[in-house]
Amino acid sequence: MTKYDTLKFSKSKGIGTLTINRPKNMNALNMQVLRELNIILEDIGKDEAVQVLIVTGSGEKAFVAGADINEMKDKNASEGREFSTFGNKVFSKLENLRQPSIAAVNGFALGGGCELAMACDVRIGAENAKFGQPEVGLGIIPGFGGTQRLSRIVGLSKAKELIYTAKTVNAEEAFNMNLLNKITESSNLMAEARLMAQSIIKQAPLAIEASKIAINHGYEMDLSHALEMEAELFGGLFATADQKEGMTAFTEKIKAVFNRQ
The missing domain is CATH 1.10.12.10 (Lyase 2-enoyl-coa Hydratase, Chain  A, domain 2)
Structure with missing residues (x-):
């Protein structure tokens, strides 16, 4: 498999683990991450040895804390549109991946991080997980599927509230609005994700x-x-x-x- 600078990937007993690996930047999504995700998801989809994919972030603070603002701030309208279009293409590739996917949310899942988690089939959160779409506070809207997937998961009115207010919600609030399937202790997050993956692998x-x-x-x-x-x-x-x-x-x-x- 290709060597990646911003991602880590491993597989064992049918479970693939994909880690966004920019811990110094709280795993923020820039074009390099998106390009590498686009390539690796193509490879994973063809890999018969991977039956379930777990997606997580490096470190203990963040799953993905959002898109890289430093990279985005000087884009013009055309460049912004291209960035959103490409991000949506990548996240749709994850959503429609042949294998089921589980987001193991280990901290902040904000902006593009929340959108990445929502593109997975199932979401398990550590107790310190936090979700939000804060884009309107930056003068933009969610651009990687947030305006569409959030309303499909939590309902139209709640999605509007979260997006309009840029509110961040904790793991319990996320669970109560169906944004999380399960909450677990931080130390047990990956074990819980693997346990769910194993229960899927047992099926046809x-x-x-x-x-x-x-x-x-x-x-x-x-x-x-x-x-x-x-x-x-x-x-x-x-x-x-x-x-x-x-x-x-x-x-x-x-x-x-x-x-x-």
């Missing part, structure tokens, strides 16, 4: 992949078309070894063993 991989497609794409459709897509995906799985193994094991009261290749 093609069914997990089809479920992600159905949920992500169906959410944007009207119900009748979404149900048609669900039926198509459901039916297609009956032509797979995963379905034969899973249902045969169930009827024979033995543990299913799914092929990971």
